[in-house]
Amino acid sequence: KNNRSKFSWYIDPIDGTKSMLIGLPTWSNMFGLFESDKAICSLINYPLMKKFYFTFQDKSFVSQNNKLKVIKSSQIQRLDKARIVTNSIHTLKNKYLFNFFKNFGGFFKITGADSYNFCLIAEGRIDVLIEDKLKIVDIMPTISLIEKSGGIITDWKGNKNFKKGKVLVTSNLKLHKEILKKLKKI
Numbered sequence: 001k002n003n004r005s006k007f008s009w010y011i012d013p014i015d016g017t018k019s020m021l022i023g024l025p026t027w028s029n030m031f032g033l034f035e036s037d038k039a040i041c042s043l044i045n046y047p048l049m050k051k052f053y054f055t056f057q058d059k060s061f062v063s064q065n066n067k068l069k070v071i072k073s074s075q076i077q078r079l080d081k082a083r084i085v086t087n088s089i090h091t092l093k094n095k096y097l098f099n100f101f102k103n104f105g106g107f108f109k110i111t112g113a114d115s116y117n118f119c120l121i122a123e124g125r126i127d128v129l130i131e132d133k134l135k136i137v138d139i140m141p142t143i144s145l146i147e148k149s150g151g152i153i154t155d156w157k158g159n160k161n162f163k164k165g166k167v168l169v170t171s172n173l174k175l176h177k178e179i180l181k182k183l184k185k186i
Contacts, residue, residue: 084109115141
């Protein structure tokens with residue numbers, strides 16, 4: 001509904017539908033609240049894992065087994081030490097990225113983990129996520145979580161235009177700049 005409110009919600013009631021259909025626990029419920037263009041709140045819930053991520057004020061949190069923990073993105077700044085992931089084959093259809101991933105000497109994994117990849121960046125478990133062909137509701141609810149954990153999220157040009165579904169998420173600015181240089185060749 002269009003109204004004059006400065007607040008807007010991005011909601012993905014079931015992110016990872018295919019994962020849910022085959023019984024993987026990484027499907028989620030995602031909610032993102034924005035004030036004008038600023039992400040102010042994220043909530044990403046994993047019912048089967050009994051785990052959820054959220055933001056409050058200027059921090060990101062994870063709750064699992066009734067234990068609440070502040071989370072921070074990784075500070076690994078060298079690309080050769082970075083843990084890089086993508087979710088599916090969509091990103092690998094780009095020949096340049098396929099070759100980059102194929103020739104990357106460090107840690108690379110196709111996870112099939114859907115929104116959980118974004119949460120793993122916020123939690124400091126992975127360092128780089130490169131995705132293509134995502135829907136806007138796959139991206140927007142994660143922005144507050146990423147940014148309040150210290151991570152960076154942009155499109156492949158370094159902007160916040162996610163309409164084409166191209167997203168780059170990194171744990172810190174140094175890695176982000178390095179990957180953006182590589183994406184400019186596309």
